[in-house]
Amino acid sequence: MTSKKWLLNYHLMLLPGILLLIIFSTVPLFGTVIAFQDFIPGIPIFKQTWSGLDNFKFMLQLPDSRQVFINTITIASMKIVLGMIIPVTFALLLNEIRKRAFKRIVQTIVYLPHFMSWVILSGILIAMLSIDGIVNQITHLFHAEPVMFLANNHYFRQIIIWSDVLKEFGFSAIVYMAALAGINPSLYEAAEIDGATRFGKLLHVTLPGILPTIVLLSTLSLGNILNAGFDQVFNLYNPLVYSSGDIIDTYVYRMGLVDQQYGLATSVGLLKSVIAIILITISNKLADKFANYRIF
């Protein structure tokens, strides 16, 4: 009896999430038809003239569109790979520390940036990396030429990737820390009796213990490969680094809201969605295979 009631409660808890999804994801789907129209703002959608695939053709002719896709995939995949390796390493290292107070303090400090918005962090970054910022002042001590990091295609991508890793690794590490806490301590004792060194224990007990978590999280992140982080790039980029840092989301924003090319921007966004759904399906299959975890 109680279990039934519990079930109802759980479903009620689902409700707000579902509502949000319907309002912000499902309903706007109908608007994607403007990708196939010669859209003139102000005329109702069903009265617009149809243009077939013209928007898509024009998009593929644009010199930027290829660059934008490449940027998106590069930035996102680098973020995924590094956003995997670094938190795991960090969690493993932190796990070896025996002083609990120290551990807590470190953990708090590294996960704090996650709760700051990119608006704030980008302001700090821009100030640090500007031509008379602290970074250039330090390199100046070694008589290096000052560099405009954020206006330089050579550095911009690296800055985007590493600053994102820096912001998120503490928070991602929490999941691994939790998985680590779940490993049976008797396994460590057994390993010790078998004569394992500390490193040996890490290799043969700890890592296998969190491997399923790692596999699961990395397969799930595949679906995000086209989300390179709009708010981060948007707050850090400038016209000079469009060629290395402009991603699909910022491009759609500039074309759609700034230049008011709604039809064209929608077609770019739609293409992104199509690619994303293929990737999510693949990652779902992979997650099923490696971690026995399925979403659909």
Place this chain on the structure above:
Amino acid sequence: MKKKLAAMGLISLTLVVSACGNNSSNNTSNATTNAGNKSSNNSTNQAATNTSADAAKPDPLGKFDQPVVLNIAKVINTKSITFPNGDSVDNNEFYRWIEKKLNVQVKNAWQVETPDAYDQKIGVSIASRDLPDAFIVNEQQLKQLVQADLIEDLSQAYKDNASDLIKGYYDSYGDRVLGRATFDGKLMGLPNTSIGQQYNIMWVRQDWLDKYGLKAPTTVDELISVAKTFIDKDADGKGKHDTLGISGVPSLAGWNNYGGFDPIMGAYHATFDQWVKDANGNVVYSSTLPEMKAALGKLHEMYDQGIIDKQFAIRKDAGEVVANNQVGIAFGPWWIPYYPLNDSVKNDPKAEWKPYIAPLDGEGKFYTGDQDPTNQFLVVKKGYEHPDAVVRVLNEEYQGIRKIDPEAAQLYADHQDVQQHWELWPYTLQVGPETTVYDTHVQAQDAVDAKDDSKLDSELKGWYKDYFTNQANPKKDVAVWANATARFEGAALMNDSKVVLSHNLFFGKTKSMQTKWSILQKLENETFLKIIMGEQPLDSFDKFVDQWNMLGGKQITKEVTDEINGK
């Protein structure tokens, strides 16, 4: 940005000229007030024409019997305004005055801080058809609104209700302004008028020139050598190597803004963003011509040598380096003493900025592009019952801005800083005669020469006073200095015989431009930036031209040619 906006507001306000009966070139007549209003002829403003109250015609300044509510979309930067006694952008003396005069309650449906935000918000409003009663749009949006049949025909409302002052302003442009808002013989919006003579000229620190015994540069090469001297000798004397040559803006050029490279481009006969005829008489887009390539080559050379500020493309505001006195050469229109030069003088009282028509081309001419006479349109939502109220509010606004109505001139009289924000009036729509900058300068200058200000209106009297105050005590009050310098030195050059205006054959937007122009402009801007900053070789310009043609430029050129040939 904040400062820039404030400056623009100030400039726009000072541009504003009340029509004075004594100047023949300024034949805008004062709308005299009619029965039902108190007489508003101030002593200096003798009405040139008498609009007699015709019973059959509505009175442009008449009060409505029933209260009318008018919701508008508003863009204004509030951060630079300190309101007295709890006033705000939604409720202030200007709005209350309009209500008192016309019985029209102006309400801000929404308000944003920056022009960019306004463009985006109004774009989304149009797409979702959720519109205020009256709002200002750009040309592309105007055409879309006409296509979507979302706005009122204002022909009748304008004809019956516009005051002679406003009509006079529009008529001084012939058909070049109203024609742009006319579709199938119907006037669909009230255009703004971009006051002319806002092209960039060269301002130089005379005191720095004197310090190194240099002459003011007249050619690009002289400009480079002067800038080099300033950089190498550390002209600002702060002991650090932080003196820069020339500052710039990421948009590279354009009028009514500062920091553009147009004067340098002009020396190579390259103009920015214009439709011109080439040697064979074909219509071409000026940014794709070989002249532009030559200019870009020179700009790249200057950037490479460090003459152009290495960080120009990422500075938030080109005025900052001027204000910090890091540069001795600044490009800007006649009005930059209001900003950024005023800050430069504030920070370094020794600064002596002098304007020059330079750099010149090989023949000693200063080549620059003419201005689009209009780019904004006040439109009225379809179905709004009182288009006449929209027009009358504009009339009253200009009675106030031009200080024609003595009562309106008293609004915020104790708060000059608030009064200077003309954008606080309901519509941020500039209307005025085209050559007003030079014309008013001549009037003021004549008065100064004659030492007699009796013929001047209140606005020009202020300049007159400032001129002599600044003469007696140079730069003591920076605002006075700015007014005197802009009005008597900058504006004086606006009729210089060295200036050659390249005429743009087509302003406006053709059909393909509506969808492709912004993309082409982006391509242009990014390519030019990269060429100047050396990220792409100069020869990539040719590739850009091909790409530009392929992405719709060819089609647009054809459409523009047809428009010019009147098809």
